[in-house]
Amino acid sequence: MSAIRHILFLFMSIISVTAAAQSAMLAKSDSILMRFDDRFVMLDSLIFGSHPKTESNRDIFLDATRKYGDTLIADSLYDDALRKQTEAGAKVIKSATGLQITGQTYYRLDHSLGIVDDDDAVSRYNSKVQAEIRWNFFNSGLFKQKGRVRELEIQADIDRLAYQKETRGTEYARQREFYRARQDSALCRILTLRVANLNMLADAYMFLLDVQNISSDDMMLTLSEKAEAERKLTALSAQGLEADNLADPDAIIVEIDTAAFLSYVEQNQADFKIARKRMDLAEQRAKNQSYWNDVDASPFVRYSYYTREYMPNSSNVDAGIYFKIPLNNTASRQRDAYRAQSEAIGAEQYLRMRQIADEVRYVDIETGRLNNSIKGEYERSLTLRRYLDTRRNAYGNRLGEYNRLARMREYNAYLLCLERMLEFQYSRDQQIAGLAKFLTGESVGDFCSVINLSDSSK
Numbered sequence: 001m002s003a004i005r006h007i008l009f010l011f012m013s014i015i016s017v018t019a020a021a022q023s024a025m026l027a028k029s030d031s032i033l034m035r036f037d038d039r040f041v042m043l044d045s046l047i048f049g050s051h052p053k054t055e056s057n058r059d060i061f062l063d064a065t066r067k068y069g070d071t072l073i074a075d076s077l078y079d080d081a082l083r084k085q086t087e088a089g090a091k092v093i094k095s096a097t098g099l100q101i102t103g104q105t106y107y108r109l110d111h112s113l114g115i116v117d118d119d120d121a122v123s124r125y126n127s128k129v130q131a132e133i134r135w136n137f138f139n140s141g142l143f144k145q146k147g148r149v150r151e152l153e154i155q156a157d158i159d160r161l162a163y164q165k166e167t168r169g170t171e172y173a174r175q176r177e178f179y180r181a182r183q184d185s186a187l188c189r190i191l192t193l194r195v196a197n198l199n200m201l202a203d204a205y206m207f208l209l210d211v212q213n214i215s216s217d218d219m220m221l222t223l224s225e226k227a228e229a230e231r232k233l234t235a236l237s238a239q240g241l242e243a244d245n246l247a248d249p250d251a252i253i254v255e256i257d258t259a260a261f262l263s264y265v266e267q268n269q270a271d272f273k274i275a276r277k278r279m280d281l282a283e284q285r286a287k288n289q290s291y292w293n294d295v296d297a298s299p300f301v302r303y304s305y306y307t308r309e310y311m312p313n314s315s316n317v318d319a320g321i322y323f324k325i326p327l328n329n330t331a332s333r334q335r336d337a338y339r340a341q342s343e344a345i346g347a348e349q350y351l352r353m354r355q356i357a358d359e360v361r362y363v364d365i366e367t368g369r370l371n372n373s374i375k376g377e378y379e380r381s382l383t384l385r386r387y388l389d390t391r392r393n394a395y396g397n398r399l400g401e402y403n404r405l406a407r408m409r410e411y412n413a414y415l416l417c418l419e420r421m422l423e424f425q426y427s428r429d430q431q432i433a434g435l436a437k438f439l440t441g442e443s444v445g446d447f448c449s450v451i452n453l454s455d456s457s458k
Contacts, residue, residue: 098140165270
């Protein structure tokens with residue numbers, strides 16, 4: 001009898017433990033279901049709730065293409081420095097008088113060395129002091145003054161354009177950083193929601209796996225998707241941002257007027273402006289180069305004073321002209337060299353324009369491809385939103401329980417669609433931002449037409 005009592009006691013203990021485990025399991029199940037229901041209410045408020053209108057994606061895009069204002073101060077300072085430099089160079093040219101004073105003095109050592117002097121008593125002298133003033137017109141500021149000053153001005157224009165080009169490169173980098181920060185901020189909000197949803201799915205799948213209601217395949221797929229989403233979220237510069245509106249995705253299509261852009265670039269792009277100025281500089285140098293640059297024809301006045309031993313000291317004044325005439329044709333050859341340099345710059349400009357045209361066409365093709373992807377994801381988001389709305393009403397009118405895991409995957413499909421649309425928009429904006437490097441102080445947005453898909457779908 002004691003053995004029977006022991007067996008009955010063990011049986012009742014097993015039943016008691018099983019009942020407690022079932023009670024704990026039911027409590028955990030109810031907790032998971034409540035978490036899902038609360039999550040659905042929050043997601044519905046983001047997707048179907050009424051939200052205040054924020055700044056449009058179109059305005060943000062156009063603002064990002066505009067020139068940053070703080071570089072205008074630097075431009076002004078550099079322009080002032082170049083202007084002062086040019087004015088100083090012009091003053092140097094104009095201040096050249098071409099006048100030159102030379103002189104010499106010496107003492108004859110014939111007597112002290114015992115050398116017989118063959119000069120007669122009249123012309124014989126012991127020492128001599130001589131001074132001369134000479135004027136070389138071709139070395140004065142009067143000779144080709146305008147041409148040489150013009151050469152300085154052209155060089156200053158080249159330096160100014162080169163500086164503006166470098167400054168624009170900095171603005172281009174800042175513009176790309178703006179797009180990246182904006183993309184990270186928007187993606188962070190979407191990914192934070194999706195990761196939280198995947199965490200709930202993983203917890204639910206783990207619970208079901210413990211009670212052997214599902215296979216491990218669903219669990220592994222969820223964990224893989226969660227790990228990938230967390231990796232993307234960690235790589236973002238923005239962290240901890242929460243979504244406030246998922247109701248109306250603000251997607252835009254951007255089309256580039258490549259013909260107008262290329263026409264404008266050919267006339268105003270920094271490299272082409274610099275090339276034209278370099279051609280002007282070569283032409284001006286050719287004009288400034290002449291045969292007279294090497295000619296020296298200098299009138300002079302010379303005063304000489306002599307000390308003599310046997311005769312009174314004497315002096316005299318001479319006037320004449322000194323000339324040096326080169327017997328070569330280097331000036332003509334130099335002009336030909338400058339003009340050949342100008343032609344080479346023109347050929348270089350033509351090749352550069354072809355390269356830019358090819359790059360602009362590539363950007364236009366990529367922009368069109370990404371626009372199609374954005375439009376496709378946007379239309380898919382509208383379809384999914386309508387589907388979620390229909391399912392929301394169906395779930396609200398249900399009788400009994402339903403598959404909350406399937407409903408959560410439906411919300412995640414919508415979030416993934418928005419995420420892909422943002423990634424396509426970021427890639428498209430980066431492509432268009434790359435065109436800014438061909439401009440100097442202008443906006444790429446001036447050559448773009450922007451269509452808001454939410455407006456066109458109404």
